[in-house]
Structures are given as C-alpha cells and as structure tokens.
Amino acid sequence: MSASEPKKQRTNPQYELLYHPGIPGRGEHIRLAFEAAGVSYKDTANENLPNDKGLNGYREVLAVCDAKSTGDKDGNPPVFAPPALRIPGAKKDGGTLLIHQTPNILLYLGPELGLVPEDEAERLYVNQLTLTALDVSNEAHDTHHPVAVMQYYEDQKDEALKKATDFRETRIPKFFSYFERVLKGNESAGQGRYLVSDKLTYADLVWWQVVDGLKFAFPKEMEARSKEFPLIYTKFYPGIKEEKGIKQYLASDRRPKYGMGIFRHYPELDRQ
Numbered sequence: 001m002s003a004s005e006p007k008k009q010r011t012n013p014q015y016e017l018l019y020h021p022g023i024p025g026r027g028e029h030i031r032l033a034f035e036a037a038g039v040s041y042k043d044t045a046n047e048n049l050p051n052d053k054g055l056n057g058y059r060e061v062l063a064v065c066d067a068k069s070t071g072d073k074d075g076n077p078p079v080f081a082p083p084a085l086r087i088p089g090a091k092k093d094g095g096t097l098l099i100h101q102t103p104n105i106l107l108y109l110g111p112e113l114g115l116v117p118e119d120e121a122e123r124l125y126v127n128q129l130t131l132t133a134l135d136v137s138n139e140a141h142d143t144h145h146p147v148a149v150m151q152y153y154e155d156q157k158d159e160a161l162k163k164a165t166d167f168r169e170t171r172i173p174k175f176f177s178y179f180e181r182v183l184k185g186n187e188s189a190g191q192g193r194y195l196v197s198d199k200l201t202y203a204d205l206v207w208w209q210v211v212d213g214l215k216f217a218f219p220k221e222m223e224a225r226s227k228e229f230p231l232i233y234t235k236f237y238p239g240i241k242e243e244k245g246i247k248q249y250l251a252s253d254r255r256p257k258y259g260m261g262i263f264r265h266y267p268e269l270d271r272q
C-alpha cells in the first residue's frame with residue numbers, strides 16, 4: 001500500500017508549530033514530519049532563538065496555552081499544553097484551526113503530508129504504533145521525574161534511580177522487542193527500514209525520535225543492547241537518518257540539541 005501524496009501543492013497552508021524553545025521535546029515529532037515531507041512550517045518559539053532565546057515566540061506559545069482560556073475567537077477550545085499546531089484557513093468556515101496533543105497533530109498531518117498509507121486499517125495501525133512509541137517517551141520522562149512533574153530532579157533522585165533501573169531493565173527490552181517484531185513482520189515490504197508498508201510514515205519518525213532520545217539519555221544501556229534488536233539498530237535507525245529531508249534537517253541548525261527536556265542524560269541513571 002503506497003503512502004498518499006502530500007497536499008502541499010493543493011492547499012499550501014501556513015502551518016505554525018507552537019512549542020517550548022530550544023529543546024527537541026514533543027515538538028520534535030511534529031518538526032520531523034514537516035522536514036521529511038519537505039513542507040515549510042513556522043516554528044514560532046525557535047524563530048529568533050539566537051537573538052532573544054526564543055522569548056518573544058514563547059510568549060505566543062504561553063498565550064495559546066493560557067490556563068484561564070475557555071477558547072479563542074475562531075471557536076477553538078482551550079489548549080492544555082504544547083505542542084499545538086495552528087493552521088489558518090483550515091476550518092470549514094475559513095477560520096484558523098488550533099489543535100494540540102502530539103499524536104492528534106500527527107493524525108491530522110499524516111494525510112496532509114503524505115505520511116500515512118491510504119488504507120484505513122493501516123492508518124489506524126500507524127496511529128497505534130505512534131501512541132505506543134509515545135508511551136516509551138512518557139516513561140523515559142518519568143525516569144527523572146517519577147514523583148512530581150513540577151519538582152526538581154534533585155528532589156526525587158532516589159525514586160528516579162529506582163524508576164530508571166526498572167525502565168532500563170524491563171521496559172526498554174519489552175518495547176524494543178515489540179518494535180523489533182513489528183519490523184520483522186513487515187520485513188518483506190519495509191526491509192527493516194519501515195514499520196508499516198514500504199514507505200515512510202509518521203510512526204517511523206516518532207519511533208526513530210524515541211530511539212534517538214534514549215541513545216542520548218542512556219548511552220551505555222543502548223550500546224549494551226545493540227545486538228538484541230538487529231533490525232532496529234542496523235536497518236531502521238540508520239535508515240531513517242538517511243531519509244530525504246531528515247538527513248539535511250539533522251545536519252542543520254534547525255535540529256534542537258537535547259538538554260533538560262524529556263530525554264536527559266544523568267550518568268547515574270544509566271547502566272553502570
């Protein structure tokens with residue numbers, strides 16, 4: 001089943017990503033989708049990053065996620081947290097559409113950017129894999145914030161060590177085994193490079209970003225497991241890096257560096 005063609009020539013909407021400046025975070029899943037499709041987008045908080053550390057753009061992100069909002073002038077309901085995507089003219093009445101939740105944004109962008117197959121069952125499968133990969137991302141976040149999201153890592157280090165140990169020892173192998181089996185099951189079409197069909201989907205991009213983030217956060221653990229999941233390590237991960245659009249993006253200064261986001265490198269939480 002082939003992926004649908006991007007709609008960019010037909011509609012050319014001005015996609016605007018609203019996310020925290022300076023980190024990959026959940027916004028990265030949205031950036032990778034645009035970059036792979038070769039479709040331009042406005043990354044509001046990162047736009048003037050070298051000059052203002054993203055503060056001007058970030059004000060816009062905070063305004064969209066205003067905790068007192070009950071909705072906007074275009075009839076969009078309140079947004080809980082970034083990433084959000086704004087698309088002028090995308091509502092039926094011509095108004096601006098504003099959506100949030102990473103997998104929901106990808107569900108919207110998949111057909112727009114040609115990053116899903118035509119078949120409905122396969123589209124559901126792409127979304128299913130995306131939700132599963134994002135579960136891993138959430139669990140990776142919880143290794144450094146196992147007790148309280150709004151408190152410092154330094155105030156929950158003992159619990160973080162327990163959480164990270166369990167994550168490394170039981171959760172990483174469980175999820176990696178699953179994605180390895182998905183690649184194996186699709187090997188005749190995807191050749192180990194794609195999770196679904198013989199073309200890139202947004203599920204590939206999300207899972208790739210999660211593997212990449214884990215390589216940053218837990219380099220020793222990930223290195224130690226490299227022989228256990230041959231398709232992920234030798235076909236899928238390097239293959240996606242070479243995808244058109246992705247290769248150029250990763251080499252560009254648009255790709256934010258890992259820091260104090262979802263994927264953090266605390267050596268004491270890695271395999272010893």
Ligand SMILES: N[C@@H](CCC(=O)N[C@@H](CS)C(=O)NCC(=O)O)C(=O)O
Nearest residue numbers: 025026027081082083100101102103
């Ligand atoms: N499930 C949501 C999670 C959104 C989320 O947690 N965003 C973070 C930034 S990566 C945030 O700013 N959260 C604010 C909060 O939870 O208070 C998604 O995938 O979009």
